[in-house]
Amino acid sequence: MVDLIKIRNYIESLYKEKEETNRKRFQEETELKDFVPVVDDDVARYLKQLVKMLKANKILEIGTSIGYSTVSMASIVKEWGGQITTIEYDEKVGKQAKENFVRAGVSKWVEIILGDAKEIVPSLSQEYDLIFQDVDKRLYPLLLEDCIRLLKTGGVLVAEDTLFPVIDLDPKWHYLIPPIKEFNRLVASDERLESTIIPIGDGVTVAIKK
Numbered sequence: 001m002v003d004l005i006k007i008r009n010y011i012e013s014l015y016k017e018k019e020e021t022n023r024k025r026f027q028e029e030t031e032l033k034d035f036v037p038v039v040d041d042d043v044a045r046y047l048k049q050l051v052k053m054l055k056a057n058k059i060l061e062i063g064t065s066i067g068y069s070t071v072s073m074a075s076i077v078k079e080w081g082g083q084i085t086t087i088e089y090d091e092k093v094g095k096q097a098k099e100n101f102v103r104a105g106v107s108k109w110v111e112i113i114l115g116d117a118k119e120i121v122p123s124l125s126q127e128y129d130l131i132f133q134d135v136d137k138r139l140y141p142l143l144l145e146d147c148i149r150l151l152k153t154g155g156v157l158v159a160e161d162t163l164f165p166v167i168d169l170d171p172k173w174h175y176l177i178p179p180i181k182e183f184n185r186l187v188a189s190d191e192r193l194e195s196t197i198i199p200i201g202d203g204v205t206v207a208i209k210k
């Protein structure tokens, strides 16, 4: 029998000393304590690896919060001067994210757009090597077509929380399960994508545009 919690604790025990950007520390150091949760450390590590493997120059992040995943990816792209555009509609949270970018020394490689992703994403026209989807889950299926349009051929869409339908989720989040199910169905059946779901964090979809 596979015990996922035991596996996760074991992995975290291996990495907790080494990690430069660590979620717990990052959250403690930020002034704003009332924010939407950020990615787990295993997801942050995976994003960093992916950015490095792709040598991503242009990254779009949908859903910034206090900027933990942004800082994780920026710590890699700054090696070769890549750029991250990240979208957040909560001004207070966005302000805190900006301060965290300064503190982490990555502001030069990050542009934050304050506004509603539902309007901003369809208005974008630049191509991206990597798109990290981590916004309100109800927007995942609505923004999927734009994400595919904005990806370069060979570019990668990563979407967080896609195992919500099967994990032990707090009932207050259950209303987010139907849009995630719809997103998962659309991604899995899309002929333009080569995709799978990795059981790290709360489930991470990885889809390459063919």
Ligand SMILES: C[S@@+](CC[C@H](N)C(=O)[O-])C[C@H]1O[C@@H](n2cnc3c(N)ncnc32)[C@H](O)[C@@H]1O
Pocket (backbone or CB within 6 Å): 036, 037, 038, 039, 062, 063, 064, 065, 066, 067, 068, 069, 070, 087, 088, 089, 090, 093, 115, 116, 117, 118, 134, 135, 136, 139
């Ligand atoms: C899960 S958090 C992002 C966490 C972040 N990626 C990290 O791991 O550090 C989702 C964020 O999306 C923002 N958000 C929700 N709906 C939005 C929308 N329609 N447009 C822009 N941002 C939105 C929320 O305010 C929240 O900060």
